[in-house]
Amino acid sequence: MTERVFLQLGTRPVPYPEDVRARLDRDADTIIARYSLPEAPDPQMARSALLPLLHLVQAEDGFVSPTGIEFCADRLGLTGAEVTAVSTFYSMYRREPTGDYLVGVCTNTLCAVMGGDAIFEALQDHLDSGDDRLTLTRVECNAACDYAPVVMVNWEFFDDQTPESARALVDSLRIGEEVVPTRGASLCTFKETQRILAGFPDERPGAAHAGGRVGEPTLAGLHIAQDAGMTAPTVSRPTDSGAAPLDSEEATAAATTKDKPAPAPTESVPPEKGE
Structure with a gap:
């Protein structure tokens, strides 16, 4: 049996x-x-x-x-x-339990060469693996390259970091001090951040008005263009959803074939122009 x-x-x-x-x-x-x-x-x-x-x-x-x-x-x-x-x-969704503060170090190309790798290694050595309030991870580029190297805590930016400043940052988090990012209101916990990202109101004092800073690195290219009298080039109205204009021969061929049904599988396909 x-x-x-x-x-x-x-x-x-x-x-x-x-x-x-x-x-x-x-x-x-x-x-x-x-x-x-x-x-x-x-x-x-x-x-x-x-x-x-x-x-x-x-x-x-x-x-x-x-x-x-x-x-x-x-x-x-x-x-x-x-x-x-x-x-x-999506990397923003965590697959394992996360502490109150998700400390992400950007190690994409620009941040890495500006010191991101050194910051990540410094925090690896500095953080106690038994401290479940802090979770260290690498993050992908978050479009703050003007201020590299960047550290993010619960997706809030900390610009122009060094190994020393990053260690001081996590020390403040560990002892419960109020920490304010470069742009934005005071940090809240990871779970509170997730509720905001789910679309519920951000009730932190000043949250609605704290993110308006635009720094000189971001505006540098604009200032150079203004000083040099540069302006954006004018463009003609696009045709065919932005495709390049057709020459006369191509326009004639398009006009005669646009309403013609596609060739059946057994029919031969016309050769490309110039062949």
Whole structure:
């Protein structure tokens, strides 16, 4: 008699407690409503709410947990595989528990050559691996190259960093001091940041008015152009969705063939011009 063998390939996520699920459902209702019309609900359109919903579950769990994946799938009529595919594609979604402060060091080309690699190595040596309030990671370019090397904490910018300033920054975070980024309001925790990214109000004092600084490195090219009397070149009105104008021979050929059906698979395709 053949003995049956059962393989357990994974454990089913533990559902959220009822009170947590009810709170998340209310927030999810608010998010999903932005992506569908009340008079004509469209499940396909509602699926556009997946990205903010992933931020919502990160605000609850500190990362995209298996339970969070199941929650998003259930709310949007998706499979767990579909939600996982999206959450693992974007680097802003964490796959493992994250501390109160996600310290990201840009080590893309410009920041790296300006000292980003040295900053990352310095923080690796400086941070206690047992301190679960701080999570160190590398981040992709965040378009602040004018101020390289850049460190980000919970996606807020700290410009023109050095190994020394970066160590002082994380020391302030560890002892609970108020830390204000180069641009923006005082830092909040990773989970609080995720709730803001999910589309809920940023209630930090001054948050709505704290991000307007434009520094000289950003404006340098503009000032050079103004001093040299440079202006943007004029362009003619584009034709054919921006395609280059056709010469007379090409225009004639286009006019005679634009309404002609495409050749059947058995027909030969005309040679390219010049062949």
